[in-house]
């Protein structure tokens with residue numbers, strides 16, 4: 113069974129603060145070990161449950177966070193940036209299941225380090241009119257390839273969100289959100305056991321499902337007008353309100369590629385303190 117792990121960092125065990133996830137900081141160096149621990153516990157459970165080909169795709173920031181030297185020897189890891197499908201690179205119609213490790217709530221929602229792609233300039237994203245986290249967007253992409261979301265890990269708000277977009281996936285809350293920068297955390301010794309057992313159970317749903325290819329619409333709201341103006345330069349993208357853009361795409365793969373361009377252009381237009 114082939115499984116793809118999309119590994120983000122904000123939802124990892126113990127992470128609650130900007131420095132915990134910003135490359136180069138001492139705290140980030142510390143949390144790379146805990147993050148790798150979450151991924152390894154998940155891998156162990158997946159293998160016990162029948163997986164024999166696991167690809168781990170790095171999905172956070174520069175996408176160079178996991179420690180290869182500490183990673184379970186049975187897997188392969190896709191590390192580094194500039195991948196067409198970004199957080200979901202590695203998805204194809206031969207994958208039997210995807211696991212979202214270390215995920216978080218979406219822009220504008222309650223949750224530890226909640227955001228969608230850009231850390232704070234995007235105030236909301238909607239997929240076909242529904243508020244969308246990265247998990248919801250990536251689950252729709254997986255559905256297009258007939259790949260089920262088997263398990264989602266992060267804080268309790270992440271699991272709540274996943275119950276709506278992937279109701280059959282197993283949610284594992286490694287911490288309880290108190291605020292965007294605070295959580296009641298469980299030590300890794302316990303979260304790793306929970307992750308391992310859940311991943312083993314999650315494998316029961318692994319397998320091929322009917323691909324659901326359909327047109328999709330994505331709307332994005334920014335915290336400043338010029339970011340919407342900058343994003344609206346992208347072909348097919350229209351400015352729909354003073355801080356909003358939207359676009360239609362024939363399928364989710366196309367929608368996610370356009371969304372990646374929109375976020376890159378907007379990020380490039382951010383101006384120092386005024387944003």
Ligand SMILES: [Zn+2]
Nearest residue numbers: 120216229246
């Ligand atoms: Zn993320």
